[in-house]
Amino acid sequence: MPPFKDEHILIIAPGSQVTLAQLGLPESFTPARFRFPTRMFPAEKKGEYEPYKIRERRQEVKGTNGTTAPEDVDMKDAEAVKTETEPTGDAKTEGPDTNGAVKQGTTTEIFYDEDVTTDEGAVYPIENGHVVDWPCFFALLTHVYNHLSPPFHTPIMLISEPAWSARDRETITQFVFEKFKTPAFCLMDSALAVCYGYGTSTATVVDVGKGKVNVTAITDFLVNEHGRGIALEGCGGDYMTDRFVELLGSKGFSREMCEQLKRSNITELLPPGTPLPGAAATARQGANPAASAGSKDGAPGGGSSGTQTGGGNGEGDDDEGVLDVAAIVSGNTSEFLANREKEKAEKASAKKGGTDPAGKPLRLPNSKKEKASFQFEEYVRIEPDKETPNGPVRYMRQSREIEVGVERFLAATPKQHSAERLTGGLLEDIATQIHHTILAVPDATKRSELWDSLIIVGNGSKIKGFTQSLLGTISQKYILSPSATMFTSEIPSNFSTPLPTGGTNTPAPSGQAGPMNHPAGHGVNPLLVAATHANNPIPGTPSMDPAMSHHRSTGHSQTPTSVKTLRPPEYFAEWKEQSNTNAPGAATTGGPGAPSGGHGMEEAVFLGAQVASKVIFVLDQGLSKGFMSRVEYNENGPSAIHEYTM
Amino acid sequence: MNPSVAPSTAEYGGDEVSAIVLDPGFSTTRAGFAGEDTPKSLIPTYYGKYSSDGQEKLIFGDDVFVTPRPGLSIHNPMGRDGIVEDWDMAEKVWEYAFTSRLTGPKPGNPLQNGLNDVPEGELSTEMEGVESEEKLLADSPLLMSEPGWNPTKAREKTIEIAMEKWGTPAFYLARNGVLAAFAAGKASALVIDIGASNISVTPVHDGMILKRGVQHSPLGGDYVSSQIRALFKSNTPQPISITPHYLISSKTAVDAGQPPQAKYKTFPPERAPDVSYRTLLEERTLSEFKECVVQVWPGPNKLSAAGPNGVSNEELAKSNPGRPFEFPDGYNQVFGVDRYRVVESLFDAKAAIPDPESVFPAPTPAQTVPELIKNALNGVDVDIRPHLLANVVVTGASSLLYGFTDRLNQELMQMFPGPRVRISAPGNTAERKFGSWIGGSILASLGTFHQMWISKKEFDEHGPNIVEKRCK
DSSP states (O other), X not given: OOOOOGGGOEEEXXXXXXXXXXXXXXXXXXXXXXXXXXXXXXXXXXXXXESSEEEEEEEEEOSSOSOOOOOOOOOOSTTSOOOBOOTTOXXXXXXXXXXXXXXXXXXXXXXXXXXXXXXXXXXXXXXXXXXXXXXXXXXXXXXXXXXXXXXXXXXXXXXXXXXXXXXXXXXXXXXXXXXXXXXXXXXXXXXXXXXXXXXXXXXXXXXXXXXXXXXXXXXXXXXXXXXXXXXXXXXXXXXXXXXHHHHXXXXXXXXXXXXHHHHSTTOBOOOTTOOOTTTTOOOOOOOOGGGOTTTTSSOGGGBOSTTSOOOOOSSTTOOTTOOOHHHHHHSOHHHHHHHHHHHHHHHHHHHTTTOOGGGTGGGSOGGGOSOEEEEEEEEEEOOOOSSOTTOOOOEEEEEEEEEEOGGGGOTTSOOTTOTTOOSSOHHHHHHHHHHHHHHTOSOHHHHHHHHHOXXXXXXXXXXXXXXXXXXXXXXXXXXXXXXHHSOGGGSOTTSOOOOOOOGGGSOOTTSOOSSOOOXXXXXXXXXXXXXXXXXXOOTTOTTTHHHHHHHHHTSOOOSOSOOOBOOOOSSOGGGSOOOOOOOTTTTTSOOTTSOOTTOOGGGHHHHHHHHHHIIIIIIITTTTOOSEEHHHHHHHOGGGHHHHOO | OOTTSOOOHHHHOOTTSOOEEEEEOSSEEEEEETTOSSOSEEEESOEEEEEETTEEEEEOTTHHHHOXXXXXXXXXXXXXXXXXXXXXXXXXXXXXXXXIIIIOSXXXXXXXXXXXXXXXXXXXXXXHHHHHHOOTTTTOOEEEEEXXXXXXXXXXXXXXXXXXXXXXXXXXXXXXXXXXXXXXXXXXXXXXXEOSSOEEEEEEETTEEOGGGOEEESOSXXXXXXXXXXXXXXXXXXXXOOOOGGGEEEEEOOOTTSOOEEEEOOOOTTTSOOHHHHHHHHHHHHHHHHHHTOBOOOOSSOTTSBOTTSOBHHHHHHHSOOEEEEOTTSOEEEEOTHHHHHHHTTTOGGGOOOOTXXXXXXXXGGGSHHHHHHHHHHTSOTXXXXXXXXXXXXXXXXXXXXXXXXXXXXXXXXXXXXXXXXXXXXXXXXXXXXXXXXXXXXXXXXXXXXXXXXXXXXXXXXXXXXXXXXXX
């Protein structure tokens, strides 16, 4: 078998919302080049699926052929925004299905439109990590495969969800070999892929998805199956959306609004114990003319032209209320927004004759502001014109600002109507699962390291402050006080006791904390904190080191004495933290060709998949049974995949 | 038959159809494919029951440890002696063990995997009927383990479930003592299994148990937990009560021995979980305690006796550094000699910490490990005793108590000074925990074992009693 080449490797990482895919490995590994929404639409023929909703449109046609292209919508007046029609082109007719194409006279002709904006009637084949609709799932894989149209000699790397049972993996293996005729196939565990992405052999991977969370302890590149938190339901991003619906539903927020609020950059999780802004009346939002929630609904200027922005809002050159999304995407969001707020404030004060003293409070960080607003974007269906009553369905993207109060910090708080659970919210459930998973690792000596190498991935964890809050929750509940891990009698008594630092109130700038400054450290000997939190012995205290080493050597000490997240590798420039938009198309309807900007290390699984496929397919070439070859499949059948599953 | 020619698949059932091995225990249930080195599926045998919206709901798997639910109560289908008590629920727990990680809820239907694109309407109607009849294990042989003292009725019930409910094509029921011996690579051995609810000593000779020698007593891991609870009650300066993590919202660090300062959670009484849930979660903390603190006095001699040089063992134990432990509410304390005392009664019945409220009656001398071994050996032929003593296999998760094998070795040397005593206890935690499952995995993947299965046809012909004849 000739060796595999970088450019031939096909990687597919299915998720319950988005399926990432890429053909070929670039020089420097990039975020996934293709993002397919994980859903298909039932085709006309039962059992077949289409990637987009196909709408049937009947049109009275006069003339000899039925290909009269509908006219484009004119710009009616200044207030009408330019419509955004589907990028795949208007009224794409599917030749053979068009009946009556050759008939003379007035006939009813059926047009088939691909409607890329809707998810009406969509079938989502993966729910909470489980494949719930196999034919649809396979149709999706086929769609991805055909779209990328790999060459013949293409090895396939598929990222597998932990929730898939052994039988599921066999079924997938059989499908891939028999349908795609691939020469080599690797089914890689998603948590393990994350470890490859981070370049670590031991880690606790917390994957926060849409409806579920997986918690996996990996020691020496081996997945600890026992005690693994598999598809912990009701803990993913949907929890936070649901919570917003619960909090804001009475204020007229729809679910879609809550979803976008969650994705916007004003939503933040504050570390436990942080007071909500406004409680102390520290921040008073100045008059912000753009933030009059909902009032823009009917205002014609609230929309946007094209996909981005522009257009006056009735006040002439004042373009408040519309953000230049492109600028946000390309630049540093918070900086940009801060600048904007500043500008806005200046303008506002200029307009009102400088009477508004709002300049200062407006520059406060989001977490100190009582109220903030976000850009809500939606597709609005344009009513058919008189001229082309049966024209293709058109949408325009409208955006408006919506103001939200402190509710935006409460996404992870316990739901009121959770009849089925008694826990204190999302973060506590995840923390409990992490504790359970690490405690189930049989090798007790590894547990401390597992606590110190948490990796939090998954798009559900994208919310600002998620990592910090989770670490805070773990510290509050599980971190051991230093006196419980040391012999108190050996503590030198002449050390002063530090005052509480309140360190948890200051979120680390990058979201990747160093050593956690946990509240348990308050009022305890600083030396002890240092000794139990650092791996290197503190110089100058030789008397304590034997005790430490004796304590560690038994491997039976209790954990955790500290909890930290692992720092992502820095040499992949494309994976640096990026901002994201909350536009409805951002994650669901972006279409496969959409650029994959705005995705950082939350998708480390894909980075890891690239690293791993380079190692497995190109460098190792099957010597250490990294993948299953076609020959082996032919000999041993699909059940042999378990010997290769990574 | 020419040995160089591979046997035809028809003869051996084909190796690619991997059998499922199920090893049900009191505390955990292990299931996985034969030929693998650890069970893919490890679930607690405990299950949770609660009602929501007027409907009764059951929870299986690790979720019972993670998510407290309103009115949740915890049950176990097994009796304390390792024999199934609630068959309906045992069946459900075991089913969950395969379906969660191995087979999925339904066996893979080849019609639905998209490979056989059959034109619409040709097969659909008849296939629907087939699918509803398809059983859980319709294409996997099943090997199950059982304790050596499993009564005939329970064995017959087991094969009925496997054949009739799960539709397995072939079945075998093996003694877990024999399987643990196989896992250690021995056909004859004295297997000492320290489980959660039971400890047992099983003499195995040439792959058969010697039934007269099988001994068991309830001094397992749960008994050790009860001893730890008794210790906590009599603790000074104040008794320790365990508050599981789910009842605590945050804790504050306190110095050793100081009363805890934690913020507790309260649930309205109609939603509070049952006391059995709290007990289960306390048990989690206790197993952490067993891992981190508890140590078996390594010997020589009992903890209460004097050592070889005349110094009392207890004094010696006191001079060893203590081990600190922090409870979920933040209370922490260093445990000195007490951490030896809680397990001492496994070897010395008199050393038991008395606790009148415990569900475990005070142990009798005959229940201790040394006495069980003595009785087991007395029950077997005198000729094979030396052979058994040279092949002592230690298995079961509770045997991982720190220092257990050292002490066992000391006790055996004292009881049997003459013969060569050799203990085989794998250092690998997984091998010790899953000894009998691993033995089952080895057994079921052997080519020759295929002649031993009870096939569906044989079961239909002879009825459930065939298990008594074939699985000895």
